[in-house]
Amino acid sequence: MIAVENLHKHFGGFHAVDGASLEIAEGSITGLIGPNGAGKTTLFNVIAGVLPPTSGRVTMAGEDITGLPPHQLFHKGLLRTFQIAHEFGSMSCRENLMMVPAAQSGETLWNTWFGRKRIAEEERALRAKADEVLEFLTIEHLADQQAGQISGGQKKLLELGRTMMVDAKIVFLDEVGAGVNRTLLNTIGDAIIRLNKERGYTFVVIEHDMDFIGRLCDPVICMAEGKVLAKGSLDEIKANEHVIEAYLGTGLKNKDKIDA
Amino acid sequence: MDFLNAIVALSNFVLIPAIAYGSQLALGALGVTLIYGILRFSNFAHGDTMAFGSMVTVLVTWWFQSMGISFGPLPTALLALPFGILGCMALVLITDRAVYRFYREQKAKPVILVIVSMGVMFILNGVVRFIIGPDDQRFADGERFIISARDFKEMTGLSEGLAIKTTQGITVVVAVVAVVLLFWFLNRTRTGKSMRAYSDNEDLALLSGINPERVVMYTWLIVAALATVAGTLYGLDKSFKPFVYFQLLLPIFAAAIVGGLGSPLGAIAGGFVIAFSEVTITYAWKKVLVYLLPDALEPSGLVQLLSTDYKFAVSFVILLIVLLFRPTGLFRGKSV
Numbered sequence: 001m002i003a004v005e006n007l008h009k010h011f012g013g014f015h016a017v018d019g020a021s022l023e024i025a026e027g028s029i030t031g032l033i034g035p036n037g038a039g040k041t042t043l044f045n046v047i048a049g050v051l052p053p054t055s056g057r058v059t060m061a062g063e064d065i066t067g068l069p070p071h072q073l074f075h076k077g078l079l080r081t082f083q084i085a086h087e088f089g090s091m092s093c094r095e096n097l098m099m100v101p102a103a104q105s106g107e108t109l110w111n112t113w114f115g116r117k118r119i120a121e122e123e124r125a126l127r128a129k130a131d132e133v134l135e136f137l138t139i140e141h142l143a144d145q146q147a148g149q150i151s152g153g154q155k156k157l158l159e160l161g162r163t164m165m166v167d168a169k170i171v172f173l174d175e176v177g178a179g180v181n182r183t184l185l186n187t188i189g190d191a192i193i194r195l196n197k198e199r200g201y202t203f204v205v206i207e208h209d210m211d212f213i214g215r216l217c218d219p220v221i222c223m224a225e226g227k228v229l230a231k232g233s234l235d236e237i238k239a240n241e242h243v244i245e246a247y248l249g250t251g252l253k254n255k256d257k258i259d260a
Numbered sequence: 261m262d263f264l265n266a267i268v269a270l271s272n273f274v275l276i277p278a279i280a281y282g283s284q285l286a287l288g289a290l291g292v293t294l295i296y297g298i299l300r301f302s303n304f305a306h307g308d309t310m311a312f313g314s315m316v317t318v319l320v321t322w323w324f325q326s327m328g329i330s331f332g333p334l335p336t337a338l339l340a341l342p343f344g345i346l347g348c349m350a351l352v353l354i355t356d357r358a359v360y361r362f363y364r365e366q367k368a369k370p371v372i373l374v375i376v377s378m379g380v381m382f383i384l385n386g387v388v389r390f391i392i393g394p395d396d397q398r399f400a401d402g403e404r405f406i407i408s409a410r411d412f413k414e415m416t417g418l419s420e421g422l423a424i425k426t427t428q429g430i431t432v433v434v435a436v437v438a439v440v441l442l443f444w445f446l447n448r449t450r451t452g453k454s455m456r457a458y459s460d461n462e463d464l465a466l467l468s469g470i471n472p473e474r475v476v477m478y479t480w481l482i483v484a485a486l487a488t489v490a491g492t493l494y495g496l497d498k499s500f501k502p503f504v505y506f507q508l509l510l511p512i513f514a515a516a517i518v519g520g521l522g523s524p525l526g527a528i529a530g531g532f533v534i535a536f537s538e539v540t541i542t543y544a545w546k547k548v549l550v551y552l553l554p555d556a557l558e559p560s561g562l563v564q565l566l567s568t569d570y571k572f573a574v575s576f577v578i579l580l581i582v583l584l585f586r587p588t589g590l591f592r593g594k595s596v
Contacts, residue, residue, distance in 0.1 A: 074467060088465075090460055166469075
């Protein structure tokens with residue numbers, strides 16, 4: 001689905017992503033773990049087109065998508081969420097969802113004035129879809145609330161809902177579980193599994209909660225210092241000595257061994 | 261009777277001029293606030309954008325007048341206004357392509373864009389003066405008054421006259437129509453919602469598939485329309501003089517900041533706050549007080565708090581007070 005080849009992202013002298021290569025299989029829920037500062041979020045940002053890579057290549061289903069702007073990637077079905085939930089604060093939750101699907105008739109100035117009927121129909125369909133999504137996520141009671149005022153965990157659900165408004169192919173979730181209580185985290189996990197099974201979404205999940213990763217993800221990729229350390233099932237990863245070393249903070253003493 | 265006379269004098273010299281001036285400022289501040297909210301910089305070239313749009317309107321008005329086209333009792337400038345708006349739209353799209361887009365692609369900091377807009381301001385300033393000259397230009401025609409002071413006196417028998425200029429009436433009507441259209445557009449249309457979304461959270465808007473260049477283009481088009489309308493109304497009400505629009509920048513920015521940068525509702529409120537303070541503080545209250553106070557207390561001076569020469573100081577003081585005590589403005593815009 002997605003292949004990343006020898007990707008580098010440098011900020012001045014700091015190599016946030018330092019030659020990462022990985023592949024995401026279609027239909028999988030891949031976990032991306034690693035200590036803080038391992039370059040996970042930067043990797044996401046480069047793949048999602050927020051940051052241009054210093055060098056390297058990203059392909060999606062064989063097509064080169066390196067450095068495409070986010071809104072074009074969106075139309076190819078590549079979506080992401082943020083570590084700190086983003087929302088359009090001054091709009092209601094329903095409006096937040098209705099913002100998402102692109103290429104609506106209301107987008108051209110001509111239709112704004114002369115295609116009122118068609119827009120109204122589209123809006124009605126969108127509204128129904130948004131309500132459906134809110135129900136799926138069990139937050140239908142928040143439909144008319146301003147998105148800026150709902151809780152952090154609910155914002156995370158709303159972010160997930162955003163990906164459901166279009167036919168996403170692959171969704172990058174950046175720490176969906178951060179600052180979310182156990183019950184809500186389970187709701188999020190359920191939603192991810194259902195989307196994966198029922199709609200065939202591919203997910204890539206950055207997460208620090210190992211129980212959550214264990215429940216959802218196979219395979220799991222571990223990053224440290226901008227490189228991919230290991231890939232495998234969670235148990236394999238946990239047993240990997242390099243991974244343990246990276247997490248315990250001794251750093252990478254034997255870099256060449258890993259690169260090999 | 262004295263009390264009625266006092267009210268009429270107050271309306272004539274304070275309320276009506278302030279409402280008209282406030283509407284013009286509000287339209288100007290709306291443009292500034294939209295640019296700030298969506299493109300994220302303070303556009304110093306806004307005053308001269310107004311000047312350019314009005315200049316095109318003036319030129320087209322003269323052309324219409326020379327061909328004998330008129331709009332009955334209304335000023336011909338209203339007919340020319342759509343052409344002015346189109347001219348101004350062309351101008352802002354060209355400056356955006358030639359100048360701002362480059363800096364947007366570099367992801368330049370807002371402060372750099374501010375300086376860039378100052379460069380654009382100086383160039384526009386020169387262009388407008390080069391084309392139409394630095395002097396006062398008259399282009400208003402049609403009926404001068406809706407009610408003249410003499411008619412009013414005859415109608416009511418009061419000794420104070422109340423005059424409503426046609427341009428003042430038109431200013432208020434056009435401003436109301438423009439604001440209604442703008443709010444309908446921002447709140448009800450898909451494009452308007454994209455603009456609000458982009459203003460709310462740029463990153464998320466991009467990742468929601470909103471095309472930034474499109475949002476930017478529509479923003480400029482709307483701003484050009486607002487600027488031309490505001491500039492033309494101001495020109496009709498006072499007179500057209502390129503330098504005046506440059507000076508208007510201060511009250512316009514004050515209005516946008518007082519209301520809360522990025523908040524359209526705030527821009528309107530701010531416009532009226534600034535206009536009313538400016539007019540009430542620089543008005544000579546003697547006339548009103550003479551009617552209201554007993555003879556013994558009649559003031560001997562003009563009771564003018566500040567000479568009109570200092571009217572821009574009023575905006576400055578309000579600006580400082582707001583920035584000190586409520587930096588996000590009345591309507592909680594983005595802090596400066």
